[in-house]
Amino acid sequence: MEYLTLNNGIRMPQLGLGLRGLNDPDICEQVVLAAFREGYRLLDTAQLFHNERYAGKAIASAAVPREEIFITTKLPPARYDHDPRKHIEASLKRLKCESIDLLLLNYPVGDIKSGYRTLEWAFEQGLARSIGVSNFYLISQLRALEAFANIPPAVNQIECHPFQQHQKLSAYMKEQGIVPEAWMPLARERHIVVENPVIMEIARRHRRTPIQVILRWHIQSGHIVIPGTRNPDHMRSNLHCFDLVLSDEDMRLMNSLDMGHSFMARGSALRRLFQRIRT
Numbered sequence: 295m296e297y298l299t300l301n302n303g304i305r306m307p308q309l310g311l312g313l314r315g316l317n318d319p320d321i322c323e324q325v326v327l328a329a330f331r332e333g334y335r336l337l338d339t340a341q342l343f344h345n346e347r348y349a350g351k352a353i354a355s356a357a358v359p360r361e362e363i364f365i366t367t368k369l370p371p372a373r374y375d376h377d378p379r380k381h382i383e384a385s386l387k388r389l390k391c392e393s394i395d396l397l398l399l400n401y402p403v404g405d406i407k408s409g410y411r412t413l414e415w416a417f418e419q420g421l422a423r424s425i426g427v428s429n430f431y432l433i434s435q436l437r438a439l440e441a442f443a444n445i446p447p448a449v450n451q452i453e454c455h456p457f458q459q460h461q462k463l464s465a466y467m468k469e470q471g472i473v474p475e476a477w478m479p480l481a482r483e484r485h486i487v488v489e490n491p492v493i494m495e496i497a498r499r500h501r502r503t504p505i506q507v508i509l510r511w512h513i514q515s516g517h518i519v520i521p522g523t524r525n526p527d528h529m530r531s532n533l534h535c536f537d538l539v540l541s542d543e544d545m546r547l548m549n550s551l552d553m554g555h556s557f558m559a560r561g562s563a564l565r566r567l568f569q570r571i572r573t
């Protein structure tokens with residue numbers, strides 16, 4: 295496992311497991327325990343995923359010491375100004391933890407200032423070791439946040455894959471010391487991406503899978519990645535992106551695939567929000 299050091303000195307694993315869609319208690323617990331066995335140490339959940347409790351059960355029963363596990367969760371906008379402290383404490387209780395390693399605002403809507411102040415409160419109380427945001431796609435949104443933040447965001451978790459790279463945003467974030475974290479890093483394994491001829495050709499040359507090439511491109515781009523998988527073979531295979539090195543030419547080819555294409559579900563609340571903030 296490789297780690298990135300956040301702007302507060304905390305080390306975060308560069309690859310972890312995304313828990314979206316794991317809504318069955320037993321399956322979620324078993325998937326998290328399998329991930330720990332395979333060497334995963336980063337879990338990405340959110341209050342909106344409704345599975346913090348099941349992840350918490352796995353964390354409590356795992357053979358891995360708590361201090362080796364990095365847990366991210368997110369506060370939804372509806373809770374930014376409705377007694378948000380209570381909701382952070384509820385997450386901690388569900389996760390069976392005394393502190394969250396990374397606590398994010400899930401979306402840039404609602405009373406962002408109130409929500410971010412709550413994250414800062416959680417940080418000061420030792421309830422969150424790092425804080426940040428998610429789905430902030432415009433540099434202007436980050437600038438507005440930085441203008442009032444007392445604690446700079448450590449991470450911005452965004453939809454990011456070879457077809458949607460956010461190159462300007464990522465360059466700005468790097469300048470500001472904000473680490474880009476890629477959600478939907480594999481474009482949900484869509485054939486149009488994993489069977490892209492450029493990616494397949496790079497994979498063929500390195501004798502790797504297109505998915506390992508995509509994950510390696512993320513790693514070499516300085517992204518944190520949290521692919522979702524329920525399959526231990528896929529978990530293991532995904533970790534093998536760490537023993538692959540893409541050349542400068544491979545990276546140039548991968549970077550050239552960016553077409554600003556979002557795979558968020560049409561008609562979903564997140565897609566509508568994304569369209570609204572980009573217009």
Ligand SMILES: NC(=O)c1ccc[n+]([C@@H]2O[C@H](COP(=O)([O-])OP(=O)(O)OC[C@H]3O[C@@H](n4cnc5c(N)ncnc54)[C@H](OP(=O)(O)O)[C@@H]3O)[C@@H](O)[C@H]2O)c1
Pocket residue numbers: 311312313314315338339400428429451452476477478479480481482483505520521522523524525527528529531532
């Ligand atoms: N901040 C936000 O608003 C937000 C929104 C959405 C998601 N997220 C986070 O991002 C995480 C990842 O996103 P995602 O799950 O939507 O998309 P993703 O990681 O791009 O794709 C997940 C899909 O890829 C497949 N897969 C993974 N590894 C594979 C492999 N080695 N070979 C073949 N298939 C493989 C999985 O199937 P198998 O189970 O069969 O392996 C699953 O269907 C989520 O779990 C969540 O934590 C955050």
